[in-house]
Amino acid sequence: MNIKDAAEKSGLPPKTIRYYEDIGLVTPDRAANGYRDFDVAHLHKLTFLAQARGLGFSIEDCRNLLALWEDQDRASGDVRAIAKQHLAEIENKIAGLQAMRETxxxxxxxxxxxxxxxxxxxxxxxxxAQ
Amino acid sequence: MNIKDAAEKSGLPPKTIRYYEDIGLVTPDRAANGYRDFDVAHLHKLTFLAQARGLGFSIEDCRNLLALWEDQDRASGDVRAIAKQHLAEIENKIAGLQAMRETxxxxxxxxxxxxxxxxxxxxxxxxxAQ
DNA sequence: CCTTGACCTTCCCGTTACTGGAACCTCTAT
DNA sequence: ATAGAGGTTCCAGTAACGGGAAGGTCAAGG
Incomplete structure (x- = not known):
């Protein structure tokens, strides 16, 4: 499938998908004409990335989460650690923003x-002074 | 006063002050040796910027707020509009982060x-599916 | 007078996660 | 043959700085 279809099905813009290939998060095949060719596995990966990014995980977190996802022998503790850390960062951000909001x-x-x-x-x- | 003192008194890092000069937010004098020379007015301005940035205003907002600050004939409505807009953006961010946090x-x-x-x-x- | 160390200067690159745009190629339909 | 929709690469820009290099300046101490 071409990039536009992959984009529509994953919910990511084509530009973003190209960027993800650039930084090594996905490696679609190439058709004879040079067009990227996405199969179901790639699509699945892109959807995973869209979800993780949607939850605010950084690209580096996503990279690690992807690796854990693909590792059948992963320890769920490793996944949880990443999520927990991210949760803490989000809570910090919220606290900072709430202080701003109140003022x-x-x-x-x-x-x-x-x-x-x-x-x-x-x-x-x-x-x-006030 | 040299940049380090200005930094300590305003609470902004020297790098940030240089950057602010670069983008035209402050224009300290120059001593004979080429060093920046800050007077009380500059310091006042830097402190203003530190406060505004601390409340999350963007540099462009700061630029506008500075202009209003210096305009004795300003309408407080103009200031309020900027703050209100910014407040709305912060509330949006908070909402987004809270959704992430819950998930x-x-x-x-x-x-x-x-x-x-x-x-x-x-x-x-x-x-x-869950 | 010389040196040391703390300052200062400019300049350039890197950060995050993309987005926009240019220049150019490919495919499909008319 | 051509138009239009898609694809490709590459380059530049975003926000708001921070790190670090290369080099000038100043005050104090020996």
């Missing part, structure tokens, strides 16, 4: 948002 | 994490 919501709430120049948001960025 | 927490919870290969995390990435 911002506060500021937006306090600011009149009219034609006058007085602005608690500016004051805050300036470091002025 | 991941679920999977991590379900996975035995032992030496056996059976792994609900892999199953999920594979697209296998």
């Amino acid at each position: 911002l919501a506060d500021l937006v709430h306090c600011c009149a948002g009219d034609d006058r120049p007085d602005c608690p948001i500016i004051d805050r960025l300036q470091g002025k | 991941l927490a679920d999977l991590v919870h379900c996975c035995a994490g032992d030496d056996r290969p059976d792994c609900p995390i892999i199953d999920r990435l594979q697209g296998k």
